[in-house]
Amino acid sequence: MTTRRGARWSLIASIVGFMLLGIAAPAWAHxxxxxxxxxxxxxxxxxxxxxxxxxxxxxxxxxxxxxxxxxxxxxxxxxxxxxxxxxxxxxxxxxxxxxxxxxxxxxxxxxxxxxxxxxxxxxxxxxxxxxxxxxxxxxxxxxxxxxxxxGDTGGMPVWPWIAGAALLLVVGVTVAMRLGNDDRSPKK
CATH class of the missing domain: 2.60.40.1220 (Immunoglobulin-like)
Structure with missing residues (x-):
């Protein structure tokens, strides 16, 4: 049961991360x-x-x-x-x-x-x-x-957006996995 909960949190974190990437994508395009x-x-x-x-x-x-x-x-x-x-x-x-x-x-x-x-x-x-x-x-x-x-477009480079989105995704997955692990710890 706890493994399902951890997997569920990981899935939710992944979906949120990809949604954030989707929101940031319009800012990449000039x-x-x-x-x-x-x-x-x-x-x-x-x-x-x-x-x-x-x-x-x-x-x-x-x-x-x-x-x-x-x-x-x-x-x-x-x-x-x-x-x-x-x-x-x-x-x-x-x-x-x-x-x-x-x-x-x-x-x-x-x-x-x-x-x-x-x-x-x-x-x-x-x-x-x-x-x-x-x-x-x-x-x-x-x-x-x-x-x-x-040739100057005056815009911000794309790489900070990609790096930020990747970092956010890693943090989300890490938090989700830790929350999933907390559910497995013995209750006192």
Missing amino acids: NVLIESRPGDGDMVEGAPEIVELVFDQRVQPGFNTVTVTGPDGNRWEETSEATVSNDTVSTSLHPLGPEGEYTVGYRVLSADGHTVTGSTTFTLSTAGDGEVPPQPVDESTESAEEGADS
């Missing part, structure tokens, strides 16, 4: 860019009016930036504060000018609360008739491109 319009590396003839970035998870509103830098080094987004709709982040563009490669830098607030940065490119094959728009002075919008260049 948003990942899955699609962009124009597509990464695309050659486009006509200048797009908007840039859209689609992520694998919902993007939290606020503090999201998208910058579009042309081959001339000038910025072409109308505003660096991006529009967020669930998993899609977008920004409107000024009419583009020179032909060549445009870099779309982004910094978004991931579903798990961490910032994710990156960049895509597209090439305008035919020059547009747009003139260089007024350039932003705010340094915070430039950080989206800098973060994209460094």
